Amino acid sequence: MKVTIVGSGYVGLVTGACLADAGNEVWCVDKNEAKIKSLANGVTPIYEPGLEEVIKRGLKEKRLYFTNNLAEGLDGSQVCFLTVDTPSNEDGSPDLTNVFNVAETLGDAINSHILVVTKSTVPVGTTVKIKEMIQVQLKKRKCDPNLVAVASNPEFLKEGTAVQDCRYPDRIVVGVEKSQDSELLKELYEPFMRKRECFLIMDIASSELSKYAANAMLATRISFMNEMAGLCEKVGADIRHIRHAVGWDPRIGSQFLYPGLGYGGSCFPKDISALIELGKKEDCPVKLIEAVDAINQNQREKFLKKIVHYFGGTQNLKGKGIAMWGLAFKPETDDIRQAPSLFLIEKLLEWGAEIRAFDPVAMDNVRPLFGKKVTFCPGNYQCLEGADCLVITTEWNEFRSPNFLRMKQLLNKPVLFDGRNLYEPQKMKELGFDYFSIGR
Numbered sequence: 001m002k003v004t005i006v007g008s009g010y011v012g013l014v015t016g017a018c019l020a021d022a023g024n025e026v027w028c029v030d031k032n033e034a035k036i037k038s039l040a041n042g043v044t045p046i047y048e049p050g051l052e053e054v055i056k057r058g059l060k061e062k063r064l065y066f067t068n069n070l071a072e073g074l075d076g077s078q079v080c081f082l083t084v085d086t087p088s089n090e091d092g093s094p095d096l097t098n099v100f101n102v103a104e105t106l107g108d109a110i111n112s113h114i115l116v117v118t119k120s121t122v123p124v125g126t127t128v129k130i131k132e133m134i135q136v137q138l139k140k141r142k143c144d145p146n147l148v149a150v151a152s153n154p155e156f157l158k159e160g161t162a163v164q165d166c167r168y169p170d171r172i173v174v175g176v177e178k179s180q181d182s183e184l185l186k187e188l189y190e191p192f193m194r195k196r197e198c199f200l201i202m203d204i205a206s207s208e209l210s211k212y213a214a215n216a217m218l219a220t221r222i223s224f225m226n227e228m229a230g231l232c233e234k235v236g237a238d239i240r241h242i243r244h245a246v247g248w249d250p251r252i253g254s255q256f257l258y259p260g261l262g263y264g265g266s267c268f269p270k271d272i273s274a275l276i277e278l279g280k281k282e283d284c285p286v287k288l289i290e291a292v293d294a295i296n297q298n299q300r301e302k303f304l305k306k307i308v309h310y311f312g313g314t315q316n317l318k319g320k321g322i323a324m325w326g327l328a329f330k331p332e333t334d335d336i337r338q339a340p341s342l343f344l345i346e347k348l349l350e351w352g353a354e355i356r357a358f359d360p361v362a363m364d365n366v367r368p369l370f371g372k373k374v375t376f377c378p379g380n381y382q383c384l385e386g387a388d389c390l391v392i393t394t395e396w397n398e399f400r401s402p403n404f405l406r407m408k409q410l411l412n413k414p415v416l417f418d419g420r421n422l423y424e425p426q427k428m429k430e431l432g433f434d435y436f437s438i439g440r
């Protein structure tokens, strides 16, 4: 099948590359010229494990193409996925400019029957609006408005394991108006369901809302655990024990129950804001989700306060060397959107601290934000040289079993603020560290 993907970012590239790997002819379109040029040369502009290899194979086998020209990418396609970014407006509602820009261009470019599928996370009603916009353009061009059909197919992949998630999905949700549209999508996704049938067909509104609901549920689990962690600190309990006691109940399950610095990334914060705005707009406030959001905001502040308290006030942070391990919002990605590390760096710089940072893959994305104000180090141990404390913000695997004695030698004082609960408090105490973690 010929497939077009508009928006070659984390979602578009993974989807396009995996569909090409399954034998389809896939055209990935993006407005960013530098990105398309680099992709056409086999250089992947993002870090996602296993992705570059699949892209290179697609290019070599001539199943995967990259272009800035939507009309070229669209010519003869049966399905067109929209995978452009849908960031937040200042009020928290989703900014749909990119989605609607593509809809307008599509209306000018469609020449044969096509199913336009929204994979970007969009509020209820967007997919139908896209169809209306395309049809207006088609009518202007005196083309049959029925050349376009639409469907919703929200994406549930996770950065860091996106290729794997795409090949072995938990579920594929499609919202359609007509059964022939879901049949076409089922045919396309069939190679990814050989192990397990997981195709869910519903109406478009339910499909669009399901993505927000899923992210809100996951965010709720994180905020719940962060709230429990706060209580643990007050009453002398250990959140690790609470996590086991709660999560080993099969009705609850143990995934996504880790306390930390709160959720970040390109999806949870914006999707939570979008849901809150939707509740307000529909006069149906989502109070639980509002609390989830507030707890999340507070979690970073609380962690920062631990650092400030240790040094005896913000005034004492001036000139203090702070080493930071991890910048990405989570491990195995270079994505720094809404990463807790950025919040901490901004505040600590404001108070005059000197930041020395290391991340295995995300430093190039952070450099343009802070320039020379932050010292980017070539390795995690170099980062500690002459620092007054270490702050851990991302749970990269390589940080899990470090050489603590070497760390002690490099740091001015063995002080560690662990935002990801990587180490055992008792062991750290025995090693002579002043160790602060979450909920223990």
Ligand SMILES: NC(=O)c1ccc[n+]([C@@H]2O[C@H](COP(=O)([O-])OP(=O)(O)OC[C@H]3O[C@@H](n4cnc5c(N)ncnc54)[C@H](O)[C@@H]3O)[C@@H](O)[C@H]2O)c1
Residues within 6 Å of the ligand: 006, 007, 008, 009, 010, 011, 012, 029, 030, 031, 032, 035, 083, 084, 085, 086, 098, 099, 101, 102, 119, 120, 121, 122, 155, 156, 157, 158, 159, 266, 267
């Ligand atoms: N990143 C994730 O983990 C993830 C997971 C599930 C769902 N989503 C959703 O998928 C969507 C895409 O997310 P992403 O992280 O891949 O975004 P991204 O920012 O990585 O990529 C979006 C791409 O779209 C391109 N683009 C924007 N407007 C365009 C236009 N008019 N024409 C052509 N290209 C255009 C941008 O240049 C960019 O390359 C969002 O709605 C997001 O919420 C993301």
